[in-house]
Amino acid sequence: MPQTEPLFSQLTPDDDIVAETRNERIGYPNLTTLEGANLKFKRGEVTCIIGGSGCGKSTLMKALIGLLPPLAGEVRLLGENLYALEEDQRNAVLRRVGVLFQNGALINSLSVAENIMLPMRRHTQMPEAVMLATARLKLRQVGLEHALHMLPEQLSGGMKKRAALARALALDPEVLLCDEPSAGLDPLTGAGLDRLLLDIRRIFKISIIVVTHELNSIRAIADRIVMVAPGRLVFFGPLAEALISNDPDLVSFFGRQATEQTASNSLYHLLTEAP
Amino acid sequence: MAGDVRAALRGAPGDGVELRWDQDLTRATVPTAWRSLNRTLRTIKDGELHLVLAESVQLDSAGVGLLEEIRNLAMARQLHFRVAANSPAVRNLLSIYTAPPDTKPTPVRTAGPFEQVGEKLYAALDEAFHFLVLTSDTTFLAIRGLVRPVVPWRTFVEQCIRIGSQSLPIIALISFLVGLTTALQAAYQLRQFGANIYIANLVGVAMLAEMGPLMTAIVMAGRCGSSIAAEIATMVIAEEVDALKTMGIPPLRYVLLPRFYALIFTQPLLTVMSTAIGILGGLLVAVLYLDLSVPAFWTQLVDGLAMRDLVQAMLKSIVFATIIGLTAAHVGFRARGGATGVGKSTTAAVVASIFMVIVADAIFSLIFYFGV
Ligand SMILES: Nc1ncnc2c1ncn2[C@@H]1O[C@H](COP(=O)(O)OP(=O)(O)OP(=O)(O)O)[C@@H](O)[C@H]1O
Ligand SMILES: [Mg+2]
Numbered sequence: 309m310p311q312t313e314p315l316f317s318q319l320t321p322d323d324d325i326v327a328e329t330r331n332e333r334i335g336y337p338n339l340t341t342l343e344g345a346n347l348k349f350k351r352g353e354v355t356c357i358i359g360g361s362g363c364g365k366s367t368l369m370k371a372l373i374g375l376l377p378p379l380a381g382e383v384r385l386l387g388e389n390l391y392a393l394e395e396d397q398r399n400a401v402l403r404r405v406g407v408l409f410q411n412g413a414l415i416n417s418l419s420v421a422e423n424i425m426l427p428m429r430r431h432t433q434m435p436e437a438v439m440l441a442t443a444r445l446k447l448r449q450v451g452l453e454h455a456l457h458m459l460p461e462q463l464s465g466g467m468k469k470r471a472a473l474a475r476a477l478a479l480d481p482e483v484l485l486c487d488e489p490s491a492g493l494d495p496l497t498g499a500g501l502d503r504l505l506l507d508i509r510r511i512f513k514i515s516i517i518v519v520t521h522e523l524n525s526i527r528a529i530a531d532r533i534v535m536v537a538p539g540r541l542v543f544f545g546p547l548a549e550a551l552i553s554n555d556p557d558l559v560s561f562f563g564r565q566a567t568e569q570t571a572s573n574s575l576y577h578l579l580t581e582a583p
Numbered sequence: 584m585a586g587d588v589r590a591a592l593r594g595a596p597g598d599g600v601e602l603r604w605d606q607d608l609t610r611a612t613v614p615t616a617w618r619s620l621n622r623t624l625r626t627i628k629d630g631e632l633h634l635v636l637a638e639s640v641q642l643d644s645a646g647v648g649l650l651e652e653i654r655n656l657a658m659a660r661q662l663h664f665r666v667a668a669n670s671p672a673v674r675n676l677l678s679i680y681t682a683p684p685d686t687k688p689t690p691v692r693t694a695g696p697f698e699q700v701g702e703k704l705y706a707a708l709d710e711a712f713h714f715l716v717l718t719s720d721t722t723f724l725a726i727r728g729l730v731r732p733v734v735p736w737r738t739f740v741e742q743c744i745r746i747g748s749q750s751l752p753i754i755a756l757i758s759f760l761v762g763l764t765t766a767l768q769a770a771y772q773l774r775q776f777g778a779n780i781y782i783a784n785l786v787g788v789a790m791l792a793e794m795g796p797l798m799t800a801i802v803m804a805g806r807c808g809s810s811i812a813a814e815i816a817t818m819v820i821a822e823e824v825d826a827l828k829t830m831g832i833p834p835l836r837y838v839l840l841p842r843f844y845a846l847i848f849t850q851p852l853l854t855v856m857s858t859a860i861g862i863l864g865g866l867l868v869a870v871l872y873l874d875l876s877v878p879a880f881w882t883q884l885v886d887g888l889a890m891r892d893l894v895q896a897m898l899k900s901i902v903f904a905t906i907i908g909l910t911a912a913h914v915g916f917r918a919r920g921g922a923t924g925v926g927k928s929t930t931a932a933v934v935a936s937i938f939m940v941i942v943a944d945a946i947f948s949l950i951f952y953f954g955v
Pocket of ligand 1: 341361362364366367
């Protein structure tokens with residue numbers, strides 16, 4: 309038992325925090341999706357962000373990577389407040405970050421190879437041949453080597469996702485944020501991606517923040533869980549705690565109980581039951 | 584200087600070179616390493632290049648990419664490339680990358696000249712067929728829609744207002760300038776013959792029968808044709824058109840018909856307005872430059888214009904509107920390939936419809952000159 313002491317319980321100094329929110333209020337002018345959660349994402353950990361559709365997971369990710377200024381409070385990534393930095397310093401931080409967007413966000417006019425070479429071109433002086441070889445390497449990792457010279461429009465949804473993951477990994481990021489990497493993938497490919505994420509984490513000691521709904525995937529990779537519901541934080545803590553928590557949201561998410569209450573909530577009951 | 588080339592490798596098949604490497608292989612150092620490894624590789628005639636990575640060497644994925652590319656180059660020259668790495672970190676990193684498949688890439692078969700010509704011809708025929716089907720479908724739907732209305736009255740009015748208000752200012756300005764310049768060009772000639780008053784006939788006929796319909800059509804192609812094409816192309820690419828089809832809603836009726844009606848209804852109105860404003864431009868020149876009075880100009884204008892010209896103008900504007908709507912829809916429905924496809928089809932719609940409008944205009948002029 310003491311042997312399998314999980315990562316999360318080790319006391320980590322503050323500089324091991326790669327991303328955090330402080331007294332934040334995140335959302336859009338007329339819709340707050342998360343408030344006062346004070347999240348902390350640690351180096352070398354895999355954090356899974358879970359929650360129902362449309363409750364602000366992608367929004368939280370956007371806030372973390374500097375695309376959506378918090379309405380209040382502070383969001384820090386790799387120790388910096390991106391929203392207060394100059395363009396150059398911002399880019400220097402973002403260069404150490406890889407992002408996989410929910411819809412892939414590949415540049416449609418460029419081939420898959422060019423898409424992956426894009427960050428390398430911008431940030432390094434690598435020779436063309438080596439960039440291409442590296443792109444091929446990354447694509448092979450996600451099982452897409454044959455798509456090297458295809459255009460994004462020729463890829464299926466799941467292939468786009470994987471190609472976008474390869475692009476996010478192009479510069480060996482220190483922090484990797486993935487919005488539903490395995491959505492739309494078959495279980496086998498999805499498990500392959502999980503293994504890849506764990507491998508990368510092991511070799512590069514990077515932090516991975518994943519938005520995902522796949523229970524198997526969460527069980528396999530998560531060290532820590534953030535669960536959000538519309539406008540509030542449900543849970544933030546180690547996976548082991550999430551699995552045994554009695555919070556009704558977590559209980560129904562991890563499916564430990566047949567969700568009887570949804571049936572009693574049904575319109576049928578509302579219409580037929582006597583007051 | 585990175586690495587030093589050592590003497591021939593003992594016990595290796597053929598000659599070989601062992602290269603000790605003690606520099607990092609990371610994004611920052613890859614450019615220099617690439618040059619130096621390439622140089623070394625070129626000195627080897629046959630046998631093997633054996634790269635021995637020192638314990639301290641740092642490796643990242645760019646470095647792995649470099650190693651793989653060197654291996655590819657070596658293989659292309661029938662050489663062997665081997666890496667020896669003692670550091671566990673390097674070995675770990677290399678282990679998470681899968682080896683490239685051994686299979687040779689299947690050569691891409693290029694089509695012969697006959698095949699290419701055939702393909703082009705087939706594509707052109709296919710396109711023409713699609714256009715024909717679209718034209719007949721739309722005509723059928725549009726005519727049936729007159730009897731059994733399918734487009735809500737409100738949608739139709741909204742579209743008309745949108746198209747009208749979008750295009751009105753620019754058409755007005757262009758027509759005014761065209762009328763003005765036509766009159767100016769003619770005024771000088773007419774004055775030499777003392778035929779000042781005929782400026783009214785000239786501007787009137789030119790604007791009504793030719794410039795009014797044509798200028799309106801060109802602006803409409805640019806403003807409305809492009810937006811119809813872009814809208815339809817966006818829907819095609821986002822699979823919205825497929826979704827409509829599966830829901831049993833014919834995309835033509837839902838997407839095209841309201842815009843098509845609005846276009847055919849507004850374009851004649853805009854053409855009349857364009858003509859009137861163009862004549863106004865001519866009047867300005869007549870009054871300021873040829874010293875004609877407004878009533879004289881007006882009398883001459885009314886005398887000079889025949890009903891025929893008005894009929895021609897209205898006919899032209901309706902045909903042009905049809906051409907613009909159909910071309911835009913045709914190009915839009917055939918859009919392929921992501922967001923870039925939308926841009927391409929928008930441009931194609933404008934270019935194609937302006938071209939077709941001008942061809943149709945020429946045909947009209949011939950018919951009305953010789954025929955009627
Ligand atoms: N640009 C925007 N402006 C205003 N509200 C937005 C915007 N984008 C998203 N929202 C709203 O923010 C909420 C959270 O959206 P978000 O995309 O973060 O959901 P999500 O948790 O990622 O859902 P999913 O699992 O479906 O991807 C939703 O209610 C959505 O309507
Ligand atoms: Mg989302």
